[in-house]
Amino acid sequence: MPEPLLEFRDVRSGYAEAVVLDGVSFALPAHGSLAVLGRNGVGKTTLLLTAMGFVPLVRGSVLFNGRDISRLPPHKRAWMGLGWVPQEREIFPSLTVEENLKVGWRRGRWDLDAVYGLFPRLKERRVNMGHQLSGGEQQMLTIARTLMTNPAVLLLDEPLEGLAPIIVEELTAAIRQMAEDGIALVLIEQHANVALRLTKEAVLIERGIIAHRAQSSDLLDNPGMLDRYLGLRLQER
């Protein structure tokens, strides 16, 4: 079996006053995609923060391409190919769209032309300042900026949260295309049906542990299972 791209081995992590994840293990293959589902506050964001090194490990290890990166700082992990897309839509408000995109560019498949091909809206807005963008455009820019670093894996924290349906459609299509293009995905998304359609595998987190893991398509065919484990229901969007 080929070496996983990103692997958690028996990870325990959390904040000074609270252990959040306890005994989490998974292996994401290169070009793989994983939906992380669970109720509010179960530790989904903490899982991504642990992968990036923003939240310290108490036990276990995080591996990337077979290398133990547990002690590396976030910027080194980003440099190695972990592309974090935070929920807070971190862009530079006083730089133009194009300047925002150029800031983190690293040579590779994704450059300005390719990114504008994926997000034509950003091309139209390329001379606008970050602060002049709508919430949906800011989210596109946040993802596009990370894409410009040519990551091996994108860690997406609720990228569709609070966005209008038309923008959700555009972003969903873009995420699907990035995955088809070979970027691995870890996707946190409250709308389970969207997350399951975009991914091959899923883990259901409950109180800091992986309560269930399955093929995403099997979960889509079995909505009762989501309901049983987490009280999540598939919603139409």
Ligand SMILES: Nc1ncnc2c1ncn2[C@@H]1O[C@H](COP(=O)(O)OP(=O)(O)OP(=O)(O)O)[C@@H](O)[C@H]1O
């Ligand atoms: N900086 C922090 N310091 C202390 N506790 C925190 C911190 N951030 C999150 N927590 C706690 O850790 C737990 C897991 O939070 P986390 O944000 O990972 O959950 P989540 O599954 O992503 O939830 P949501 O869907 O609401 O974003 C929660 O109980 C939360 O209150």
